[in-house]
Amino acid sequence: xxxxxxxxxxxxxxxxxxxxxxxxxxxxxxxxxxxxxxxxxxxxxxxxxxxxxxxxxxxxxxxxxxxxxxxxxxxxxxxxxxxxxxxxxxxxxxxxxxxxxxxxxxxxxxxxxxxxxxxxxxxxxxxxxxxxxxxxxxxxxxxxxxxxxxxxxxxxxxxxxxxxxxxxxxxxxxxxxxxxxxxxxxxxxxxxxxxxxxxxxxxxxxxxxxxxxxxxxxxxxxxxxxxxxxxxxxxxxxxxxxxxxxxxxxxxxxxxxxxxxxxxxxxxxxxxxxxxxxxxxxxxxxxxxxxxxxxxxxxxxxxxxxxxxxxxxxxxxxxxxxxxxxxxxxxxxxxxxxxxxxxxxxxxxxxxxxxxxxxxxxxxxxxxxxxxxxxxxxxxxxxxxxxxxxxxxxxxxxxxxxxxxxxxxxxxxxxxxxxxxxxxxxxxxxxxxxxxxxxxxxxxxxxxxxxxxxxxxxxxxxxxxxxxxxxxxxxxxxxxxxxxxxxxxxxxxxxxxxxxxxxxxxxxxxxxxxxxxxxxxxxxxxxxx
Numbered sequence: 058x059x060x061x062x063x064x065x066x067x068x069x070x071x072x073x074x075x076x077x078x079x080x081x082x083x084x085x086x087x088x089x090x091x092x093x094x095x096x097x098x099x100x101x102x103x104x105x106x107x108x109x110x111x112x113x114x115x116x117x118x119x120x121x122x123x124x125x126x127x128x129x130x131x132x133x134x135x136x137x138x139x140x141x142x143x144x145x146x147x148x149x150x151x152x153x154x155x156x157x158x159x160x161x162x163x164x165x166x167x168x169x170x171x172x173x174x175x176x177x178x179x180x181x182x183x184x185x186x187x188x189x190x191x192x193x194x195x196x197x198x199x200x201x202x203x204x205x206x207x208x209x210x211x212x213x214x215x216x217x218x219x220x221x222x223x224x225x226x227x228x229x230x231x232x233x234x235x236x237x238x239x240x241x242x243x244x245x246x247x248x249x250x251x252x253x254x255x256x257x258x259x260x261x262x263x264x265x266x267x268x269x270x271x272x273x274x275x276x277x278x279x280x281x282x283x284x285x286x287x288x289x290x291x292x293x294x295x296x297x298x299x300x301x302x303x304x305x306x307x308x309x310x311x312x313x314x315x316x317x318x319x320x321x322x323x324x325x326x327x328x329x330x331x332x333x334x335x336x337x338x339x340x341x342x343x344x345x346x347x348x349x350x351x352x353x354x355x356x357x358x359x360x361x362x363x364x365x366x367x368x369x370x371x372x373x374x375x376x377x378x379x380x381x382x383x384x385x386x387x388x389x390x391x392x393x394x395x396x397x398x399x400x401x402x403x404x405x406x407x408x409x410x411x412x413x414x415x416x417x418x419x420x421x422x423x424x425x426x427x428x429x430x431x432x433x434x435x436x437x438x439x440x441x442x443x444x445x446x447x448x449x450x451x452x453x454x455x456x457x458x459x460x461x462x463x464x465x466x467x468x469x470x471x472x473x474x475x476x477x478x479x480x481x482x483x484x485x486x487x488x489x490x491x492x493x494x495x496x497x498x499x500x501x502x503x504x505x506x507x508x509x510x511x512x513x514x515x516x517x518x519x520x521x522x523x524x525x526x527x528x529x530x531x532x533x534x535x536x537x538x539x540x541x542x543x544x545x546x547x548x549x550x551x552x553x554x555x556x557x558x559x560x561x562x563x564x565x566x567x568x569x570x571x572x573x574x575x576x577x578x579x580x581x582x583x584x585x586x
Contacts, residue, residue: 063229064227064228064229067229067230067231068227068229071229071230071231071232072230072231072232072255072256072259073143073144073146073228073230073255074140074143074236074255074258074259074293075107075140075143075144075230077262077293077296077297078100078103078104078107078140078296079104079225080297081100081104081296081297081298081299082100082101082103082104084100084299085099085100085273085299086099086100086101087099087100087101088100088273088299088301089301090102090103090295090296090301090302091103091133091136091301091302091304092301092302092303092304093131093132093133093304093306094306096133098133100296100299103136103137103140104223105223106137106217106223107137107140107141107144107217108141108144108222108223108224108225108226109141109216109217109218109219109221109222109223110137110138110140110141110216110217111141111142111144111145111226111228112221112222112226113141113215113216113217113218113221114141114142114145114147114216115145115226116221117172117195117216118171119142119145119147119171119172120145120147121145121146121147121228121229121230121234122146122147122148122234122235123147123148123170123171124147124148124149124150124168124169124170124171124238125138125142125147125148125149125150125170125171125172125173125174126149126150126151126152126164126165126168126170126172126173126174126193127139127149127150127151127152127173127174127175127199128151128152128154128161128173128174128175128176128179128183129154129174129175129176129179129199129201129283130154130176130201130282130306130307131279131280131282131283131288131304131305131306131307132176132199132201132304132306133304134174134199134201134213134214135151135199135283136283136292136304137216137217138174138213138216139151139283139289141216141217143236143255144225144226144228145226145228146228146229146230146234148235148236148237148238149237149238150164150168150170150237150238150239150240150250151237151239151283151284152164152165152240152284153282153284153547154176154179154282154284155547155548155549156547157544157545157546157547158182158183158185158186158545159186159545160545160546160547161183161186162186162189162190163247163248164240164248164250165190165192165193166189166190166191166192167240167247167250167443167444168238168240168250168443169191169192170192170193171192171193171194171195172193172194172195172196172197173190173193173195173196173197174196174197174198174199174213175196175197175198175199176198176199176201176202177198177199177200177201177202177203177204177205177206178201178202178204180198180204180206180207180210184207195211196209196210196211197210197211197212197213197216198210198211198212198213199213200212200213200214201306230255231255232254232255232256232259233254233255233256233440234254234255235252235253235254235440236253236254236255236257236258237251237252237253237258237286237289238250238251238252238253238443239251239253239284239286239383241383241384241488247493248490248493249442249443249445249448250442250443250444250445251286251383251384251439251442251443252439252440252441252442252443253286253383253386253439253440254439254440256436257386257436257437257438257439257440258289258290258293258386259436260386260388260410260435260436260437261290261293261294261386261388261410261437262293262294262297262298263409263410264388264408264409264410264437265290265293265294265297265298266294266298267409268391268408268409269294269324269351269353269377269391270351271294271295271298271300271324272298272300273298273299273300274300274323275295275298275300275301275323275324275350276300276301276303276320276321276322276323276324276348277291277295277300277301277302277303277322277323277324277326278302278303278305278313278316278317278322278325279291279292279295279302279303279304279305280304280305280307280308280309280312280313280327281308281326281327281486282307285486286383286386286387287326287355287381287387290386290387291326303316303320303322308327308331310331310334310335310338311338313325313331313335314335314338314341314344314346317344317346317348317349318344318345318346318348321348322348322349323348323349323350323351324349324350324351324352324353325349325351325352325353326353326355326379327352327353327354327355327486328354328355328356328357328485328486328518329354329356329357329358329359329360329363329518330485330486330516330517330518332352332354332359332363332364332367333360333363333515333516334516336363336366336367336370342370346370346371346374347371347373349371349374350374350375351374351375351376351377351394352367352371352374352375352376352377353376353377353378353379353391354376354377354378354379355378355379355380355381355486356483356485356486356518357483357518357519358378358401358402358404358474359376359378360515361401364376364397364401375393375394376394376397377391377392377393377394377405378391378392378397378403378404378405379391379392379404379405380404380405380472380474381408382460383439384438384439384452384458384460385411385433385437385438385439385458385460386437386438386439388408388410388411388435388437389404389407389408389411389413389433389460390404390405390406390407390408390413390472391404391405391406391408392404392405392406392471393405396471400471402473403471403472403473404464404472404473404474405471405472406469406470406471406472407433407470407472408437410435410436410437411433411434411435411437411438412433412434412435413431413432413433413466413472414431414432414433414457414466415427415428415429415430415431415432415464415465415466416429416430416432416457416459417429417430420454420455425466425467425468426465426466426467426468427465428463428464428465428475429463429464429465430459430460430461430462430463430464431460431462431463431464431472432457432458432459432460433457433458433460434456434457434458438458439458441453461481462474463475480492480510480571482509482510482511482519482521483511483518483519484511484514484517484518484519484520484521484549484553485516485517485518485549487549489511489521489549489550491508491509491510491511492509493550494509494521494523494542494546494550494552495507495508495509497542497545497546498523498525498538498542501538501541502528503527503528503531503532503533503537504525504526504527504528504533505526505527505528505529506525506526506560506561507523507524507525507526507561508523508524508561508569508571508574509521509522509523509524509552510522510524510571510574510575510578512554512575512578512579512582514553517553520553520554521549521550521551521552521553521554522552522553522554522555522556522578522582523538523552523554523555523556524556524557524558524561524574524578525538525555525556525557525558526557526558526559526560526561527557533557535555538552538555539551539552539555554578554582556578556581556582561574562574562577
């Protein structure tokens with residue numbers, strides 16, 4: 058009998074995210090999978106485009122394990138490139154479109170992609186650093202605004218021209234092969250590249266079905282930016298389960314309400330900011346949003362008064378709190394609707410692919426009710442940090458992923474968030490490293506000392522707040538600091554509150570006492586208001 062080829066041996070039982078699309082195209086060939094602007098894709102049409110893209114990428118020299126970067130708002134081109142790469146066993150590196158040039162340059166040079174695709178209106182900024190992106194051998198553009206592209210830049214849609222084959226590419230893919238390299242804020246100034254694998258994304262589909270109650274009848278708004286792992290999670294779940302994704306270029310409150318009314322949207326997934334702001338729009342009380350079966354709040358807990366207003370408008374709709382991390386693809390815990398009344402301040406219980414515990418400083422599990430660090434393990438946990446073996450080993454010490462988040466867990470397994478050991482500020486659904494902003498503030502010639510914290514905010518959940526000690530003899534204004542930050546930091550990282558003080562509180566070892574700062578800032582911001 059003829060022996061199996063390596064590809065035959067792999068494909069007969071492989072774990073490959075691209076195969077979700079193959080199977081849904083077989084089950085629901087004419088069902089709508091994706092709509093963006095005036096373009097609609099059935100599952101079959103999307104799978105054909107993705108396959109042609111995989112062959113186009115192969116012609117461009119992309120091989121298994123290669124990285125390809127993209128800087129763009131949400132669009133169908135982003136999706137086709139992403140899934141074409143996954144079908145080859147190659148890796149997409151999406152960049153936040155709000156990043157400044159120096160931030161983009163760091164990520165590109167660290168991740169070392171061979172190809173870099175940029176949304177047309179974002180190209181002018183990239184031209185200033187193009188020659189410093191050491192590994193990029195070819196640049197491409199994404200035509201979303203009809204703006205002219207520089208000479209020599211390829212149109213991303215040439216990757217899936219009609220004359221390319223739509224047959225499945227042959228690629229040997231292992232469960233732990235990378236599917237995504239996503240850079241996330243950490244406690245250090247430089248972001249870390251999280252490696253999410255094919256196995257990670259297989260496990261999150263199990264959670265989508267069991268924990269989030271996804272079905273093939275769901276219609277989702279894909280408004281969360283695709284550089285965010287939460288957006289990728291939702292899209293993968295839609296493809297695997299057979300749901301429809303109505304993709305937005307960026308979250309648009311008016312479009313969200315229009316889609317929900319006219320398209321029968323069944324599920325929302327937004328940070329608290331949108332739930333706070335949507336009811337403020339004109340004629341909101343007259344809108345019919347009854348198609349919504351589930352509203353998920355992620356990034357932070359929704360203020361109780363806001364939640365009460367939503368429950369009054371949508372009495373038949375279920376609500377859910379969601380906690381996750383990029384390092385867990387992005388699983389963690391969720392609070393089901395039936396548990397809200399008894400535990401409104403909980404982030405819920407663990408998602409089905411994860412085991413969660415609370416550890417003390419001795420790396421041992423604490424009794425229920427005691428406060429410690431949340432740790433996790435299971436197939437949703439990342440493979441590790443790219444090029445950061447020591448940081449990966451530290452995070453995975455003892456066979457557990459250490460989240461850096463301080464929590465307590467009750468006798469029933471419900472988790473209550475206490476603090477962020479990593480000093481991450483969650484503002485409007487984005488993560489901001491306080492130390493990254495602090496490191497930048499220290500570059501200002503008039504700044505002697507600085508600390509950055511998150512302060513509660515009714516709109517942003519947390520507002521980036523800078524406490525600054527000016528150099529002796531120097532005077533500083535809030536506007537001067539804001540203008541300085543806007544030059545090189547993404548907008549969501551720029552401090553929204555700025556306070557000037559004579560000295561920062563520190564312990565004997567020199568560490569800034571941020572708990573003391575929060576108390577002092579609360580009083581000063583109240584007086585300032």
